[in-house]
Amino acid sequence: MLYRLGFALLWIGFLLYAFLLAPPDDPATLDLIKRMSTGDFAGINPLIVAEFNLMGLLPLVYISLLLVDGDRQRALGEKIRAWPFALLMMGVGAFALLPYLILRRPLTGREPLPPPRNLLLRICQSRWIGGLALPILGLLSYGVLQGDWSDFVHQWQSSRFIHVMSVDFLLLIALLSFLTSADQVGRQSFPQRILWIPLLGPLIYLCWRPQLQQPDISTEDPMPTADLSVNT
Secondary structure: OHHHHHHHHHHHHHHHHHHHHHOOOOOHHHHHHHHHHOOOOOOOOOHHHHHHHHHHHHHHHHHHHHHHHHHHHHOOOOOOOOOHHHHHHHHHHHHHHHHHHOOOOOOOOOOOOOOOOOHHHHOOOOHHHHHHHHHHHHHHHHOOOOOOOOOOHHHHOOOOOHHHHHHHHHHHHHHHHHHHHHHHHOOOOOOOOHHOOHHHHHHHHHOOOOEEEOOOHHHHOOOOOOOOOOOO
């Protein structure tokens, strides 16, 4: 399928870009990661702090979509499982997401979609997941308004970590619209145009995530009944 080829080319291109074309490693990268991981943000550009933390929150949004999508794939008889890709996303972002998008079977809306079969899947489909919008938008506003953009551009040009993390961040935002659009298949109506607003559209979708459509039993063939009348 054409979209699978597109995702495959994007994944290969991202790998080649990250390891061959991105700026060289910065010797201070490991110390920077340790400091931000422990909450020591003193003297660090707020834009980088915000982006680093957003790269921890966005995979949580993806997990709520991937696990549900993976359960749908299982119900269709596909062997692919979403949870390994979802876990790997916590560390490597789009590097793990793109292979899943390449391998998954696209939904057409004609397949019977399973209801949540356990507590975890019910939580993943809950509209409470939309609550992640608050810290995500808060961090985004903090970075944009308080960040030093000239310093960020300098680090983007000189540090492989900052450079690749930024490209990964943009990829995750772009792919989120695709996955929420896939999640909407088989659910009650939701405006498609909203889904394609970068980041904001998918977050709105998660806050008002439509329920699965119930099969319309009125369109099914009626059960045949025996003719018990007696001819006279």
